[in-house]
Amino acid sequence: MTRKLLIGFNWLAAGVLSIVLLLAALMPTDFFNKEDWAKPVILIVTALGFLLILNAIKKACQNISARTYRYWLYGIAGLILIAQVWVAVHFIDATRADVYFVRNQAIALAQGSHRWTYYFKVYPNNVNSALLESVFIKLLLGMGIKAPWMILNLLRFAWIDTGLLSxxxxxxxxxxWRPSGLLLMLTWLLSIPVYSYGVFPYNDALVMPLALNVAALGWLFVNKHGWQRWLAGVGTWLLLAMGYVMKSNLVVLIIAVLLTVGLMVVLDKTRWRLAVEWLVGSVVTLGLITMLMTTAAKHNGYVKDPELATPVTSWIAMSLNPDTQGQYHGADFYPIRNTKTQAAKKKMAAESIKSRVEQMGPLGLVDHFYQKLGVFxxxxxxxxxxxxxQWLKAPSRYILHxxxxxxxxxxxxxxxxxxxxIGSIxxxxxxxxxxxxxxxxxxVLLGLTAFHVLIWEVEPRYALPLLPIIMLLGCEGWSTMPALALNFKRRLAVSWVLMLGALVGMLNLMQMSKKVTVNQISIAMQGNGAYFTPNTLGVKTRDHFVVQLHGEQSNQLVLHTKSKNRVTIVVKHQGSVLKRVTGQAEKVQQINYPAVHAKQLNVTIINHGKTPALYGSGLLHFSNDTGAITKKPRMTMQWNVNRVFKPKNPTQKIKLTPNKSIAAMTGLFLVLVLVSIWYRPADELNQRKRV
Structure with a gap:
């Protein structure tokens, strides 16, 4: 009976992923749509092509020696290392929104300050992230490293890669192991989320590999003995506790592990005494880690304010907004945040929950949960x-394209x-x-899905801890699927179908690229200070600041103000005036100037009014140019620099992607697929000769 229960959990997870497969293949544009999407038929054809390529890789792995296979693994591991180091060195995030507050606070703590911003009174859940990051920053500052962000990127990648090892x-x-080990490493090498979250300085990367890490250490705990067993056990305790104190939604990981331990005892897969010893250790470790972080927060000057903190129910209320598919929405959050007492906040949130549930009704709720599942x-x-x-550093070619x-x-x-x-299902x-x-x-998959889809606010990045699980199960599924064996006629038929699909896809992409007009490119920005508690910089008579561009071509500067004061704005490059504008501040906040390849622009604002002209700004603890940590924070003007396209001939448009790129990518994909279809390993050829 218990064995059937385990199979039932797997089938239920497979059922959820089957729905996800349909949503991801047929209607990804219905959810959280900010991107340029190819049509579903192109996504499906490309996915089928990938499965054919993977089928050929699987055949190849089964027909090489163990030594050769090992060399292949070493080669892919080397490529992963090279790619991650290159990305860590060349891409430095400038931080925005929550990450901005966490980094600023971490720097302040590392420099000895015990003052906490209002943000952390409202969001106490991010206190531990600031504390943890401050430890690394303080250590690196003590080593004389003033801009530690590249090293933190490398450490983040190293931590994420523990998921691959697990x-x-x-x-x-x-x-x-063969070929699933190679397929998992190949998936890791090609995974865009691994690289993006590797340079994203928030706690998402910290929790990303935890499920696989705990599963691997749990297996070692059960199957090893002596010091190896208890080293693995301590590892699981620390990971579970760390995950919970950094992201409270990972309570689902703790619940999943506890259920698994109970099922192992029932199935006689482990001794009940060993299970109790592990359980006691995990509870004690969780309590100690929680107490440690609370003590560290108090030691560093943090004091909770119950009246300012947003209640749990406020996030539930936000998650029930059908107009936003359950995502974060300022119009939901700010009224509750601005209510003075905790009791009033809870009352407002409860009323919002009740009214929205009644408004949607049973069928409406089901549809709303479906929408949230799609976002997730x-x-x-x-x-x-x-x-x-917003980047402190990024390759110019990437910025421009x-x-x-x-x-x-x-x-x-x-x-x-x-x-x-498909492989996971x-x-x-x-x-x-x-x-x-x-x-x-x-x-874990079912728990985190239920938590965010049924209860909490939802964002795609909240599902990140599930990505390594899907990677693992998908690669194992590819390995256990029956190998596709085709005779000559079927190979020919499949080849023609894929060639036709590639041709249709290429023409469709060319047509789409022609219709999508790229009107401007964001070259650089300083947008910090606009989120949560907007900051302003008052220009009394004159203010001068430098905009760093690193040589990219630009022709537009955008400032952020609602001031009615009369001002003059002068934009200079290498001492020459590019543009001078005079007028009401809010009407001249967009300044167009002749296109120029500039490493920096010098901007001067002259206020002709009697009162200060207020411009959007952000308080930074580091240089927005070099990333070096400064001794004191300074208020920095908000700005955007763009390259705006204004072709002389209205019929000329900047395409989403050039036709030659579409043709080259289609050709490369088709070659790989056709080679995979017609590839026949030596044993298959020998078997045919014997027949």
């Missing part, structure tokens, strides 16, 4: 494509995600061995 341990245990799961990039809008790169990254990532979902429906570890992963 996945490889599980695949080795599941006895499908339907995008295979997990919002990685649009995760970072970022919409082009994002389009291709999204198309390929979504198609690979579809292939992973297959594995969950057919798994009959190693049910304990698989069921634990299924419980």
């Amino acid at each position: 996945g490889l341990v599980l695949l080795k245990h599941w006895q499908h 799961y339907s995008h295979g990039d997990f919002d990685a494509i649009n995760l970072i809008a 970022q919409r082009h790169y994002k389009f291709w990254a999204l198309l390929l990532t979504q198609s690979w995600y579809l292939a992973l979902l 297959w594995q969950l429906f057919t798994q009959r061995k190693h049910l304990i570890s698989t069921a634990m992963l299924s419980l």
Whole structure:
């Protein structure tokens, strides 16, 4: 009976992913739509092409020596290392929104300040993130490193890669190491979310690998003895506690592990005494870590204010807004935040919950949960494509062509995600061995899905801890699927179908690229200070600041103000005046100037009014140019610099992506697919000769 229960968990998870597969393949544009999407038929054809390529890789892995296979793994591991180091060095996030507050506070703590901003009174859940980051910043500052962001990127990648190592341990245990180990490493190498979240300085990267880490350490705890067993046990305790104190939604991971331990005792997979010892250790560790973080917060000057903190019910109320698909919405959040007492906040949230549930009714709620499921799961990039809008450092080629790169990254990532979902569904429906570890992963998947879809606010990045699970199950599913064996006529038929699909897809992409007009490119920005508690910088008579551009061509500067004062704005490059405008501040906040390749612009604002002209600004603890941490924070003007396209001939348009790129990508994809279809390993050829 218990074995059937484990299989039932896997089937239920497979059922959820089956719905997700339909949403991700047929209607990703219905949810959280900020991207340039190819049509569903292109996504599906590309995913099928990937499955054919993976089928050929699987055949190849089965027909090489163990030594050669090992060399292949070393080669992919080397590529992963090179790619991650390159990204960590060349992409430095400038932080926005919540990350901005966490980084500023972490720097302040590292420099000895015990003052906490109002943000953390309202969002106490991010206090631990600031404390943890401050430890690393303080250590690196003590080593004389004033701009530690590249090193923190490398550390973040190293931590994320523990998920890959844990996945490889599980695949080795599941006895499908070949080819599933190579396929998982290949998936990791090609995963856009791994790279995006590797340079995103928030706690998402911290929790991303936890489910696989706990599963792998749990297997070692059960199957090893002596010091190895208890080292693995302590590892699980620390990871579970750390995950919970950093992101409270990972209580579902703790629940999933506790259920798994109970099922193992019932199935006689482990001794009840060992299970009790592990349980006691995990409870004690969770209590100690929680107490440690609370003490650290108090030691660093943080004091909770119950009247300012937003109640749990406010997030539930926000999640029930049918107009926003349950996503964060300022119009829901700010009225509750601005209410003075905790009792009044709870009352307002409760009334909102009640009215929305009554308004939607049973059928409306079901439809709303369906919408939230789509937001949570339907995008295979997990919002990685649009995760970072403001960079301290990024390659010029990426900045100038970022919409082009994002389009291709999204198309390929979504198609690979579809292939992973197919593999995961297959594995969950057919798994009959190693049910304990698989069921634990299924419980995590079901728990986190239920938490965000049924209860909490939803965003694609909240599903990030589930991505490594889908990667692992998908690669294992690809390995256990029956190999596709085609005779000559079927190979020919499949080849013609894929060639026709590629041709139709290429023409469709060319037509889409022609219709999508790129009117402007964001070259650089300083947008900090606009979120949560908007800041302003008062220009009394004159203010001068420098805009760093690193050589990219631009022709527009945008400032942010609602001031009615009469001002003059002068934009200079290398001492020459590019543009001088005079007028009411809010009407001359967009300044167009002749296109110029500039490493920096010098901007002067002259206020002709009797009162200060207020401009949007942000308080920064680091240089917006070099990223170096400054001794004191300084107020920095908000600005955007763009390259605006105004072709002389109205019929000329800047395309989303050039036709030659579409043709080249289609040709490369088609070659790989056709080679995969017609590839026949040596043993298959020998078998045919014997016949």
